[in-house]
Amino acid sequence: MKAMAITSFGPPEVLKLTEIKQPQAGPGTVRVRVKTAGVLPFDCGLREGTIGYARQQRFPMIPGNEFAGVIDQVGEGVNQFAVGMEVLGFSLLHSYAEYIVVDADQIVIKPERMPWEVAGGFSGNGQGAHMALKSVVIEEGDTVLIHAAAGGFGTFACQLAKAWGAAAVIGTASESNHEYLRSIGVIPVAYGAGLVERVRRITPQGIDAAVDAAGPEALRASAQLVNNKERIRTMVSDEAAVELGIPVLSGTRTAARLQELVDLYMEGFIRIHIREVFPLHEAQEAHRLVETGHGRGKVILLVGEQH
Known part of the structure; x- marks a missing residue:
């Protein structure tokens, strides 16, 4: 089968189209013929070797750790899924390939009305946002601050906060993305010097909870704006969190968590913006786009036939 593989640590050029042996489903697993896969900053970190797991x-x-496709092989002991079912799911690796084998508890059924592009890029950012917001305990009437609000993670986090009762969601983003944030019901605010003062002008009563996907400076701003540090989390700056006395995010992706997100999507609480779609062999270009850090929504790889 074809796959885009990392051949050494380095820039996007180390991603190469490769022929590898097709995996086989074993006990408790299914094999999925991948149609779409999401591209995440995590994938770029793996490629660079900056993530310890790599x-x-x-x-x-x-x-590739999020995907959607069609089950084409079912392992022994798997009774809840069958060949031909359309699914979406998660795995730390292996989504940039024509076939992936995962445990049966790492997938859920793809709704017929969910586009393949959305399904393939749904699980990674969605589950991360779910874990972060559950950790800060969003309550009815809260004012919530999301840093890097226009990206794949931020788009999920902003809409989840509103779905769970936040009265107002303020999102930091580049000015070119402010109109996009307004379109999903978020109050936009510019990054950079003076951020704390700009947020205080918007909400003099303060911020109840904050989630950061931008970096240490955004996290430090959150520490000044939120009284209770237990209600702050970061996706990207664990060292700064420890320094500031902010809890480090922990959690596990699960099929139950993913199903809850799929249900919210189908009920209209979550909209996903697809920034750009690339064929599998252009994964290098997809990584370059994700690494700019300023785009809105999701970047997707088309792996298999869509029809």
Whole structure:
């Protein structure tokens, strides 16, 4: 089968189209013929070797931890899924390939009305946002601050906060993304010097909870704006969190969590913006786009036929 594999740590050019042996489903697993896969900053970190997990792997290493496709093989002991079912799911690696084998508890049924592009990029950012917002305990009437609000993670986090009762969601983003944030019901605010003062002008009563996907400076701003540090989390700056006395995010992706997100999507609480779609062999270009850090929504790889 074809896969985009990391051949050594380095820039996007180390991603190469590779022929590898097709995996087989074993007990408790299913094999999925992948149609779409999401591209995440995590994948870029694996490629660069800056994520510790990457150092435990061998080359060629196939990145990709969210996908959607059609089950084409079912392992022994799997009764809840059958060949031909359309699913979406998650795995730390291997989504940038024509086939992936995962445990049966890492997938859920794809609703017929969910586009393949949305399904393939749904699980990673969605579950991360779910874990972060559950950790800060969003309550009815809260004012919530989301940093890097226009990206794949931020788009999910903003809409989840509103779905769970936040009265107002303020999102930091580049000015070019402010209109997009307004379109999903978020109050936009510019990054950079003076952020704390700008947020205080919007909400003099303060911020109840904050989630950061931008970096240490955004996290430090959150620490000044939120009284209770237990209600702050970061996706990207664990060292700064420890320094500031902010809890480090922990959690586990689960099929139950993913199903809850799918249900919210189908009920209209979550909309996903697809920034750009690339064929599998252009994964290098997809990584370059994700690494800019300023785009809105999701970047997706088309892996298999869509019809």
